[in-house]
Every structure is written in structure tokens, then in C-alpha cells.
Amino acid sequence: MTAVDPARAACPAPPHETERVLLGHGSGGRLSAELLGxxxxxxxxxxxxxxAEDAAVVTVAGAELVLTTDAFVVDPLVFPGGDIGRLAVHGTVNDLAMMGAAPVALxxxxIIExxxxxxxxxxxxxxAGAAAAEAGVRIATGDTKVVGRGAADGLYVTTTGLGRRLPGARMSAGAARPGDxxxxxxxxxxxxxxxxGARESLGFEAEIASDTRSLHRLAAAMVARGGAALHAMRDPTRGGLAAALNEIAAASAVGIMIDEEAVPVPALVAAACDLLGLDPLHVANEGCLVAMVAADAADATLATMRATPEGRDAVRLGTVVADHPGRVVMHTLMGxxxxxxxxxxxxLPRIC
Amino acid sequence: MTAVDPARAACPAPPHETERVLLGHGSGGRLSAELLGxxxxxxxxxxxxxxAEDAAVVTVAGAELVLTTDAFVVDPLVFPGGDIGRLAVHGTVNDLAMMGAAPVALxxxxIIExxxxxxxxxxxxxxAGAAAAEAGVRIATGDTKVVGRGAADGLYVTTTGLGRRLPGARMSAGAARPGDxxxxxxxxxxxxxxxxGARESLGFEAEIASDTRSLHRLAAAMVARGGAALHAMRDPTRGGLAAALNEIAAASAVGIMIDEEAVPVPALVAAACDLLGLDPLHVANEGCLVAMVAADAADATLATMRATPEGRDAVRLGTVVADHPGRVVMHTLMGxxxxxxxxxxxxLPRIC
Known part of the structure; x- marks a missing residue:
């Protein structure tokens, strides 16, 4: 029998003090939000x-600057459609773009094993250099550290982006409104x-290529069409479309209704998800964005998106509602x- | 017998293509410079x-901004005088300070195992939060990734700093001049x-504490005294004072003469280096800076430095010369x- 220290019995360790970091804490899902919050x-x-944003706005000399940072630990380093260098640049350019910022420097x-x-x-x-050149942004500075064998897995890249907010850009994850x-x-x-597919050698019938690409030109076109109508914007990376919509619903205290019929899932992705029991709404993207746009500007914004290479296949997914704040609800194909x-x-760990 | 492809025989792989990254590539020494260059x-x-700088100057809206990034992989995470959180903030604040910039956001x-x-x-x-608060700078944004067991060593932190150059600050590693x-x-x-000491349990007689701290107030005082006279400034981190002086000598195409007698080495550090056969000039620092200052401003700058807590023990080490450009030479105690x-x-790997 062990004696119980009454002080300790009365004051147990806070819940997180005895715990350890799980892979899921890096998922972009609920555990990530808990770790952060x-x-x-x-x-x-x-x-x-x-x-609630992936980037911070910092005002210097009257200019609205945006700063964002992301560690990339993708496994494998090379995958159909890209590699860690391209992904690291695209991901960071896109975090700036989702705040309505043009990239200024990266x-x-x-960290190399x-x-x-x-x-x-x-x-x-x-x-990385080619992706930066394509995006029209300079890789201005860097750092290299080497750790011993077994202390990293090949190569990790942390990319930080400095951007300047475009005139008229005011979007924020917390600014979606019912009716959008x-x-x-x-x-x-x-x-x-x-x-x-690249990691598991699953032998999909045809190769699925990553959509990794920079979205700042699409975002800039949307801001130029009318920044005031553009309430919230997010690229659905870790956690997929489901996480991006839920983050906006929570930050804006609104409900979101989407139509399953409207969700564009490529046939190969649908087949592979079906095979593996995955929900495409939770699968990561690196080349698309979701936006909450004032109702009276929706058609014009959609037309603007479709006129760009990155937004050619843009669709209207649904509507922001006042009901069920903080929740995303889907009308299913089954009715x-x-x-x-x-x-x-x-x-799926280490997708970015 | 294998046939030799004449095209291949005539065109061997470039020297680096068949090589692998060594721990020394992260040292801040010659291998690091080779990897970069x-x-x-x-x-x-x-x-x-x-x-040649640890930070880049980016002009936005007429304001001179400075951007710098550093990955911290220090082992162990906690050491006498600090931990990875404090070090990550100090190191980045100091890279900004060495360019004459006040920190604006971090x-x-x-990357967590x-x-x-x-x-x-x-x-x-x-x-990290406490060090940022002490330095008067905001941690504005962040990211968290988790990798599986064995794919990292506990915790790695990459810190990026955005700063604004102080009026009058013009120092650059390439701007030292003979006579400084x-x-x-x-x-x-x-x-x-x-x-x-923390890593190897060497049983030094007394504990040596890291000098990790932010130097931006010291740097700002020096800039305020006279930015035009302040030609080059560097914090001697990886590679120690020897690396910092050599970088400035190379970038400025000048020689540097220092006096061994003037180099302040604490007795405990000297004893430990002696025991282990290390040269204190190559040992990393995280709380001091070296500056090349116009001769006629040297005494006043030294007085300004000594009036700050971080520069209380400032000394004059030597002189920039036109002889032996790119080389650092020391007058030894032996004459x-x-x-x-x-x-x-x-x-010493993974010191920061």
C-alpha cells in the first residue's frame, strides 16, 4: 500500500502534463487544434x-505585411506531380495568398540527415528555386543544419513567406457570413x-499526380474583382476540405451547408478512396482553395475564377447559413x- | 570486363554529385560555405x-525590412543558461540585430518526434515566449509538424524573424575597411x-552557462551613436569568433589583425578548452557580437557598448588592415x- 500525498490527490497533474505528442497532433485535425489551443x-x-489563420498580418510603415511559416516533412520526398522543394514553396505562397497577399520574399x-x-x-x-521563379518571388535567405544519422529522415524544409496584402483584401477565417x-x-x-500512392506502392491503375501549385494569381484575380465581397479564403491542405470548412465555420460562428453532388472528386481519387476506405473530404490538397463570397458577388467571382488556369474547374459547393453554427453539414447524394x-x-501522416 | 561508355568517360560526374552530406556541412565552417556556394x-x-549575410534586406513600401531564418537542432534541449526555446528566439533576434534591424515579428x-x-x-x-517578450517582439505565427519515432530527435525549432532596419544602419559583412x-x-x-558540458557529462569543476541572449538593444545603441561608422557586425555563433572574422575578411577583401592578449576568454572556458584540446576562437557564442568600426569612432563606440548590460565587458581586439586580404592573423601571447x-x-555538432 502506498501513502497518498493529500496535496497531490487534491491537485492532479493537468491533463496534458503527463502526455506525449502523438502523430495525430500534426494532422491538422482536432488533436492539432487542441495542442495549439x-x-x-x-x-x-x-x-x-x-x-485562426495560417498567417499573421503585421503592419510596418503603413504597409500590411503577411508572415507565414510551414515545416515540410513530406514522405517520400519525390511524388507524382512534385517534390519537397516545389511543395515547400507552393504551400507557403498559398498561405500568403489565402490572406490576400502577394509574395515578396521567401x-x-x-534540416538534413x-x-x-x-x-x-x-x-x-x-x-524550390524553379517554383519560386514561377511564382515571381525571391528566395532571399536560408539556413542549413545537419543532424546525425537517425536524427532526421533525409530532408526537412521549413519555408517562411513574407507577403504584402493586396489593396482591398480583407478576408479572414472569422469573416464568413450567413448567405455567403x-x-x-x-x-x-x-x-x-x-x-x-507513392509511399505504399498500392498499384493504383493509373498514377494520381499531386495538384501542388501556387494559387496567388487566382487569389489576386479574386481580390481584384472585389475584395470586399471575399469574406474568407482557405486552402484545404492537412485535414482536407472538411478541416478547412470546419475551421471557417468555427472561426466565423456560422454553419456551412454543402452539396455532395457539387464536390468535384476526380474518378481516380474516388476509386482509390473507395478501395482504401478514405473520405475524399479529409484528403489533403495543395492546389485548390475554398472561398466564402457575398451572395450577390458569387456568380461574378466564379466567372473570374474560371477565367484563370488554377480556377478553370471552379464550382459552387454550397452556402453559409445561420443554423448550426460551427458545423458543416452535407446534403448527400442519397438525399x-x-x-x-x-x-x-x-x-495519413507526413503528407506535407 | 565492362565496356566504358566514351561519353561518360569524357564527362565524369561533377564532384558533388556522388557525395553525401556530412555533419561538417552544418558546422558554419568551410564545408558549410562549400555547400552553400x-x-x-x-x-x-x-x-x-x-x-555573405545571415539575413536579407527586402524593401517594401519604402521601408527596409530584414528577413532571417534559422533551424535550431541543439542537443541537449536544455543546457546551463538556456534551452532550445530561448536560443531559437535569441539567435533570430541577433541575426536581425547584426543587420541593424529592430525585431518586428517572429x-x-x-518539427516534433x-x-x-x-x-x-x-x-x-x-x-520562447518569455525570450520574445523580453526582446519586445511578438511571436506572430507558427506551425507544428509531427514525425514518427526515430524520424527526428525530440524537437527541432525553426525561427524566422522579420525586422525593420534602424535609420542610419548600413552595416554589411562586405563593408569593413582598412583602419577600422x-x-x-x-x-x-x-x-x-x-x-x-551538458552533453558529455565531462564533470567540469564548475558549470559553464551559455551566454545566450538578445543583442538588439546593444546593436541599436551602437547604431544610434553613429550608424555610418559601423561598417560590419556579426555574432560569432557556429564556427566561433574565428569564423565570424574570416567571413568579414573574405566578404570585405581585407585583412584582420587581432591580439591574443585582448581576446577575453573566461577562466573556466579556457580551462575546459585546454583539457579537451579545443581552441576558444572556434567555440560558438550566442550572446556577443564583433563589429568593425571606423577608427575615429572606435573609442566612442566602445564607451557606448560598455554602457549597456550586454556590452559591459566590450574590448578592442585589433584592427582591419589592407595586408593579407581574406585572412585573419593573430599576434600571439608568445610574441x-x-x-x-x-x-x-x-x-562540435548541434550546438545551435
Whole structure:
């Protein structure tokens, strides 16, 4: 029999103090939100609901700048449609674009495992350089650290982007309003399924290529058409479309209704998801965006999107509603309704 | 017998294509410079001599902004005088400060190994938050990725800093001139020896604490005294004072003469280095800076430095000369001279 210290019995350890980080804490799902809200933000002295964006607005000399950072740990480093270098640039350019910012400069930080082939390092760096050149942004600075064998898995890249907000851009995850149209720029599920196919050698009948690409020109066209009508914008990466919609619903305290019929899932993605029991709504994307747009501007915005290469296949998915705030609900093909929830943990780790 | 393809025989693989990354490529020494100059910058389409600073100047809306990024992979995560959270903030604030910039915002990106204790994550995040608050800068955004067990070593932190250049600040690693005084803000060798002591359980007689701290107030005082006289400034981190002086000598195409007698090495550091056969000039620091200052402003700048807490023990180390451009030479205590070279590889991996 062990004696119980009454002070300890009366004051158990806070729930997170005895726990360990799980893979799911990096998923972009509910565990990620918990880690951010209950551990990281309080440790920084910030309120737990302080952050709903993937980027911060910083005003300097009267200019609205946007700063965003992302660590890329994708496995494998090369996949159909891209590699870690391109992905790291696209992901960061897109985080700026979702705030209505044009990219001004990028910074790249490498953590490399000892023994990593220099030819591969050159290849991924050239990919990052090419993606930056295509996006019209400069890789202005960087850093390289090397850790011993077994202390990393090849190469990790952290990309930070500095952008300047476009005149008229005011979107925020918290600014969606009932009545807004929910617009999606193109088909979903390609990036996540490309990674899964490359990793698991699943022998899909045909190769699915990642949709990784920069979206700042599409976003800029939408802002130019009318920034005031563009309430919220998000690229559905980790956690997929379901996570992006839920984040906006929660941050804006609105409900979102979407039509399953309207969700564009490529046939190959649908078949692979079916085979593996995955929901395309939870699969990561790296080349599409979802936007909440004032009803009277929806058709014109959709036309603007469709006039760009990145938004050619844009669709209207549904509507923002005042009902069920914080929840995303889908009219299913079967004529019913279901809640589109966020996964608790990880459907597929290290997809970006 | 294998046939030799004549095209291949005539065109061997470039030297780096068949090689692998070594721990020394992350040392801040000669291998790091080679990787940057021969692999990374060419892959980005930049000239091999493009970068001599730890930060980039980006002009937005007429304001001179400075952007810098650093990956922190220090081992162990906690050491006398600090931890990875404080170090990550100090290192980035200091890279901004060395360009004469006041910190405006920081971004933190975590790569966490599955199974890492959440209490430790909270502790290091709180450290980063406290260091940022002390420096008067906001951690504005961040990212968290989790990788499987064995794919990282606990926690890696990449910190990016956005700063605004102070009026009058014009220093650059390439702007030192013959005749300049070489000023050092305080004693060297504490950070590297603190890490080594914590890692190896060497049983030093007394504990050496890291000098990790933010230097932007010291740098700002020096700029305020007279920015035009402040030609070059660098914090001697990886590679130590020897690397910082050699970088400035190379970038400015000048020689540097220093006096061994003037180099402030704390007794504990000197004893530990002696025991282990290390040269304090190569040991990393995280809380001092070296500056090349116009001769006629040297005494006044030294007085300004000594009036700040971070520069209380500032000294004049030597002089910039026109002789032996690109080389650092030391008058030794024995009355001789020796070249102070950069290490090829790694004296001590993962010190930051």
C-alpha cells in the first residue's frame, strides 16, 4: 500500500502534463487544434482562440505585411506531380495568398540527415528555386543544419513567406457570413492520394499526380474583382476540405451547408478512396482553395475564377447559413444529410 | 570486363554529385560555405558569392525590412543558461540585430518526434515566449509538424524573424575597411562549452552557462551613436569568433589583425578548452557580437557598448588592415603571429 500525498490527490497533474505528442497532433485535425489551443498558445501567453489563420498580418510603415511559416516533412520526398522543394514553396505562397497577399520574399531552412545525397539536395533546391521563379518571388535567405544519422529522415524544409496584402483584401477565417456562397477552385483529393500512392506502392491503375501549385494569381484575380465581397479564403491542405470548412465555420460562428453532388472528386481519387476506405473530404490538397463570397458577388467571382488556369474547374459547393453554427453539414447524394466532421487524428501522416 | 561508355568517360560526374552530406556541412565552417556556394546557391540560380549575410534586406513600401531564418537542432534541449526555446528566439533576434534591424515579428515552426513529452513542449514554448517578450517582439505565427519515432530527435525549432532596419544602419559583412577597429562585446566560448558540458557529462569543476541572449538593444545603441561608422557586425555563433572574422575578411577583401592578449576568454572556458584540446576562437557564442568600426569612432563606440548590460565587458581586439586580404592573423601571447583559420568541418555538432 502506498501513502497518498493529500496535496497531490487534491491537485492532479493537468491533463496534458503527463502526455506525449502523438502523430495525430500534426494532422491538422482536432488533436492539432487542441495542442495549439491548450498547450502552445497558453505557453506563449496568448488566448487559446487567438489564431485562426495560417498567417499573421503585421503592419510596418503603413504597409500590411503577411508572415507565414510551414515545416515540410513530406514522405517520400519525390511524388507524382512534385517534390519537397516545389511543395515547400507552393504551400507557403498559398498561405500568403489565402490572406490576400502577394509574395515578396521567401526564406528556406533545411534540416538534413547526415548521409543525404548531395545530388538530391541539389535537385530539391532547384525545384524550390524553379517554383519560386514561377511564382515571381525571391528566395532571399536560408539556413542549413545537419543532424546525425537517425536524427532526421533525409530532408526537412521549413519555408517562411513574407507577403504584402493586396489593396482591398480583407478576408479572414472569422469573416464568413450567413448567405455567403461557398466556392471551390477545383477538384479535391489529388495531393494526399498521390503521396499515398507513392509511399505504399498500392498499384493504383493509373498514377494520381499531386495538384501542388501556387494559387496567388487566382487569389489576386479574386481580390481584384472585389475584395470586399471575399469574406474568407482557405486552402484545404492537412485535414482536407472538411478541416478547412470546419475551421471557417468555427472561426466565423456560422454553419456551412454543402452539396455532395457539387464536390468535384476526380474518378481516380474516388476509386482509390473507395478501395482504401478514405473520405475524399479529409484528403489533403495543395492546389485548390475554398472561398466564402457575398451572395450577390458569387456568380461574378466564379466567372473570374474560371477565367484563370488554377480556377478553370471552379464550382459552387454550397452556402453559409445561420443554423448550426460551427458545423458543416452535407446534403448527400442519397438525399440525406450528414455532418462533415474534422478527424480527431491522422488519416495519413507526413503528407506535407 | 565492362565496356566504358566514351561519353561518360569524357564527362565524369561533377564532384558533388556522388557525395553525401556530412555533419561538417552544418558546422558554419568551410564545408558549410562549400555547400552553400557550390550546391545550394547555384541550384537556386544565384551566383556562388551572392550571400555573405545571415539575413536579407527586402524593401517594401519604402521601408527596409530584414528577413532571417534559422533551424535550431541543439542537443541537449536544455543546457546551463538556456534551452532550445530561448536560443531559437535569441539567435533570430541577433541575426536581425547584426543587420541593424529592430525585431518586428517572429514565426516559429516545430518539427516534433512522436512521443515527445507535452510538458517539455510547453516548457520550451514558454521559454520562447518569455525570450520574445523580453526582446519586445511578438511571436506572430507558427506551425507544428509531427514525425514518427526515430524520424527526428525530440524537437527541432525553426525561427524566422522579420525586422525593420534602424535609420542610419548600413552595416554589411562586405563593408569593413582598412583602419577600422575590431570591437568585441564580451567574453567568448561560453555557449559551446555549456553545450559540451551538458552533453558529455565531462564533470567540469564548475558549470559553464551559455551566454545566450538578445543583442538588439546593444546593436541599436551602437547604431544610434553613429550608424555610418559601423561598417560590419556579426555574432560569432557556429564556427566561433574565428569564423565570424574570416567571413568579414573574405566578404570585405581585407585583412584582420587581432591580439591574443585582448581576446577575453573566461577562466573556466579556457580551462575546459585546454583539457579537451579545443581552441576558444572556434567555440560558438550566442550572446556577443564583433563589429568593425571606423577608427575615429572606435573609442566612442566602445564607451557606448560598455554602457549597456550586454556590452559591459566590450574590448578592442585589433584592427582591419589592407595586408593579407581574406585572412585573419593573430599576434600571439608568445610574441609570434599565427593565421586564425576556419575549421573545415565540425568541432562540435548541434550546438545551435
Amino acid at each position: 491548450h498547450v502552445l498558445l497558453p505557453a506563449l501567453g496568448a488566448p487559446p482562440d487567438a489564431v 526564406a528556406l531552412a533545411y 547526415e548521409g543525404f545525397p548531395i545530388a538530391d539536395l541539389r535537385r530539391h533546391t532547384a525545384s 456562397a461557398v466556392l471551390l477552385s477545383g477538384p479535391i483529393g489529388r495531393h494526399g492520394m498521390a503521396i499515398l 440525406g444529410r450528414r455532418v462533415v466532421d474534422v478527424l480527431v487524428g491522422e488519416q | 557550390h550546391v545550394l546557391l547555384p541550384a537556386l540560380g544565384a551566383p556562388p558569392d551572392a550571400v 514565426a516559429l515552426a516545430y 512522436e512521443g515527445f513529452p507535452i510538458a517539455d513542449l510547453r516548457r520550451h514554448t514558454a521559454s 577597429a575590431v570591437l568585441l562585446s564580451g567574453p567568448i566560448g561560453r555557449h559551446g562549452m555549456a553545450i559540451l 609570434g603571429r599565427r593565421v586564425v583559420d576556419v575549421l573545415v568541418g565540425e568541432q
